[in-house]
Amino acid sequence: MSQLKVYNSLTRQKEVFESLTPGHVGMYVCGPTVSGESHLGHARPYITFDVLYRYLTHLGYKVRYVRNITDAGHFEEEGREAEDKISKKAVLEKLEPMELVQKYTNLFHWAMEQFNTIPPSIEPTATGHIVEQIGMIEEIMKAGYAYEKNGSVYFDVKKYAASHDYGKLSGRVMDDLLETTRELEGQEEKRDRADFALWKNAAPEHIMRWKSPWGVGFPGWHIECSAMATKYLGAQFDIHGGGMDLQFPHHESEIAQSTICNHTAPVRYWMHNNMITINGKKMGKSYNNVIKLTELFSGNHPLLEKAFHPMTIRFFILQTQYRSTLDFSNEALAAAERGLKRLWEAYDWMMKYEVRDTKYEAKDAELDTKVNGLIGEFAEFMNDDLNTAKVLANMFELVPVINGIKDKHIAADVLSSSTLALLQQQLKLFVEDIFGLKSVSGAEDEKMKAVMELLIQIRKDAKSKKDFVTSDKIRNELTAIGIQLKDEKDGGMSYSI
């Protein structure tokens, strides 16, 4: 059995994963800013790290998974009037800031549930940890790496860089940073252009504001993650995840803050998922090309030809290794939808299949070996930096075998009883427990099932009497409703909704 290897952004290579505390893993993932609705791009990290969370759990680790909710706004746009994102929108929508926060937090949780992601162990909010953030800033000031100016506090990047490698994570060179940082207004308070805010003085129009040793204000963008990660995972923890676009400056700054405050590098393995693109361009507010999750699920968006089920999205995301960009298109999603359907139907049938009690050997040793090999590679591929795409490819190679048994192209005993049992057990493990896939057709109730059975019975009767008018009518009408009826090889009928 191979060991789990993950790509560490810090070292730019795959490394064997070893947890700091045997048997335990501390994992922090940057959560959503709840000043608006989540879009397709946001789905990727939460699904990616959900799979990692599930996989680590499967490997036997007790994982503490912390994912924050950013509910204290930051700057709408630096350079303009420093304005709190949430308070600005709140005025527009005539809502209390916390009402807005609650609304979008609820919506986020709903979407995550649709995706069948497991809720994190702790989901701390920024507003609930102002005290910790202020405490951390005080520590940094005490250490001499931050300075106060007009009620705001800035991190002294130049000083930090003199003894630490600022830019290590994002591959940036300090001199370049000093030269290439954009010329922005309202920066004159900073000693240096590369410095970033730990605490910002609040203008009178700010609704969200807290008292601090430096006056009334609000925390800087990067400090919340450092403070909350430290509180719940310790000065040093195993995994920090997030989108690639957060690498700089967010994560780089997190490292700097935490290192000064806690006297140790905070994170052992930095993991970054790549972007979802649309027509080759990153999906993002600034590009005006976002498809919100609610729009995706309802199909209500000019770019969408139809609605897509959350499981289709989940599957779509898993079909690509998380460090590659993933390009959105209707065609690609439709392909994912059909692929998932085929996989799921074979999977579903396999789960219901009853392996004979008596043990027997494989009639076709070659196929038996092949199947065992494909199953064995599930873990191999996952251990290779979560290559879910390759795991799925193997599953698809198993589909014809399963369907062959189902349709009796292949005799069931070509595979040994132990292989069949392993197939069931490992498919269950990877498809449901680790990949978190579930049935697309919602839970059908008993009454519906009974009605379908009745229709199937009537159709069978009609068919046996060669009354094809009736049998076709039943099938066609059901098709029109959206229920697909299929005649099986064994004379039975199945349906999918």
Place this chain on the structure above:
RNA sequence: GGUCCUGUGGCCGAGUGGCUAGGCAGAGCUCUGCAAAAGCUCGUACAGCGGUUCGAAUCCGCUCGGGACCUCCA
């Protein structure tokens, strides 16, 4: 401008220098009252040019194209 990533068949996407990725779409066949589904078979793709090598999609160089970050951002 700086730093970095990337370019695979109609579309999406794996690919550790030599062995069929896989999915979707398409074609043919089998099964079938018909249909759908399913099974079998098929396309021989790696931006271009040059180099290294017995051998390159995979390494190196150049050219062209796309993208990310440097500013809020998953």
